[in-house]
Each structure stands twice: as C-alpha cells, then as structure tokens.
Amino acid sequence: MPVPVTMQTFGVLLVGALYGWRLGALTTLTWLGQAAMGLPVLAGGANGWVAFAGPTAGYLFAFPLCAALTGWLAQRGWNGQRAALAFAAMMLAHVLCLAAGGAWLAQFVGMEQAIALGVAPFLVGSVLKSALATVTLKLIASRHRDNA
Template sequence: MKPPISVRSNGVRLLMVAAGVAILALSSRAQVPMEPVPFTLQTLAVLLSGMLFGWRLGLLIVIAWLAAGAAGLPVFAGGLGGWQRFLGPTGGYLGAFPVAAAAAGWLVERGWNGRRPVHACAAALIGHAVCLLPGTLWLSTFVGRNEAVANGLLPFIPGAILKSVAAVAVLMLVGRRK
C-alpha cells in the first residue's frame, strides 16, 4: 500500500525532505521547558514524517534533520545544534527518532492508516514507544533509572497519547483529500 502522500519525482522528494527538516526544526521550537528533557512537538513531526510520506522518505527526512543538527544548525529543542546533543541526556531520544518514523510509516503502509483510526493511533503509539523507551534507557545513564522513568518517561505519556490522536486526525484529513 502507498503512503498517504506518494511522491515519484526526485526533485519533489528533495523538496519534501527540505520541508520536512524545516517542520521538524519548527516543532523543536514549540517546547515546554522541563529538565532533563524538554517537552516538544518533535515526536509528532517525526511520526508524521513516516506516516504521511512512507517509511523510506520519512526515515530520510529525520536523518537529514539529525544531520543538520549534528552539523551545528539550531534545529533541536531550544534552538540548539551540534553533535554533542547525541552524547547528552537527550541523545537516546534523538537516536530513536529515525526508527520511530520508519516504524510508524511502515505500519501505515500496511493499512494502519486514517481509514482505520484505531490502528493508526496504535501505529503512532508504537512510534512514541520506540522513542521513549531507548530515550529513557539512555537518560538513565546520566540520572539513574528512577529519575529517568520519573522525568524522562512518565511525564511524556499523556503527550504521546495526545500527539498520537493528532497524528490520526492529520492522516484522516489527508486521506479525505485524495
């Protein structure tokens, strides 16, 4: 099955990657400052990259965004950039983002889409779990297991549920336009 937004032209794909990187950068700016991990809209944008464009293009978008951040562009939370972000407390979340985009996109391509909202929500929740679990494990090496769960996992579960519902709404809207 095709993703909701199917692109054949390489030129259009390149534009989609650039637009996806810009949207991810903007989603990083929408944040609620928390320590040691801020609450942002990054996971919504990451998951929608895969869910809307398919697992391959979604993966490419997220990798391009991470590469821009690693190169020092201010595309991460708080307008930060630099490869050091991958070695800090949020590195596990960043490293999991490509896998989350690919997993959610892969599920959508297999029918877990806007025509099946419960399945699409499950795909988004799985994508969030793919982000939160390795992120929390990595964070635990900095702050300990209990604090990582208390501050790097549990506060993000309600947001993951809300962002999953939002992702389904977007999928349903895009599906209606076809």
C-alpha cells in the first residue's frame, strides 16, 4: 500500500476546527514547511522535497485546505457545541483530502488503482477519525464552557 494509515488527518482537522480557517491553514503550512526543510515530521519520518513529489503528495497538498475548510465551518457553528455539524465538517474535509490525494496518486498508478489503494482503504478510518475529532471538540468545548 503506497499510502500509510496515520492520524495526520485527525490532527490537521482538529487544528483547523480549534484555530479557525486562517490560523489552522497557516499552522498546517508551517508543519509542511518543516517537512520540506528536512525535519522528519511526516508519516514514517518522511521529509524533504521528495515527499511533495511522490505518490502521497496530493494528500499533503490537501492538508492546509482541509484545515481551512474545517476551521471555516467551525467558525460558522459546525463545532464542538453542535456535534452532528462538527462530524459533518470533519467528513467533508476527509472527502476533500481523499479526493485530492486519490487524484494525485492516479497520476502514478491510474485511477482504478488510486481508488483501490488510496481512497477505499481509508473510508472507515475517515469516519472513525471524524468521530474521534468530534468527541475531542465536544470535550474541549464543554471544558472551556465549564472554566468560563
């Protein structure tokens, strides 16, 4: 499988939801910049410019957009105070990530293989990570409300 299973999207979407669209996207870009400079911050310690040219680069390029989408929706009430909407925001961002990643991967292995190797295996994980991110947001929102 050319695409590793990680918790990266969980982190990216949570950063977007917590920081808002601008800071979430900027934070994600900063993290990717660290990878581009050679820091081993991607899955499996991957780093350097080669990570942005290989089969998984489409997912990396989608990350700031996913953080921005989740943040934008969270700022409009799709957040921890409305769990169903927060879950929908996380799922939409996962769909964006899988679509961009799969489209890029298709340039290397063809569309059928890209769907089989880079999209389908991650659908259940996307649902689970979206649910976990939603629960995390809800807990943070309730804790923030309790401390206010």
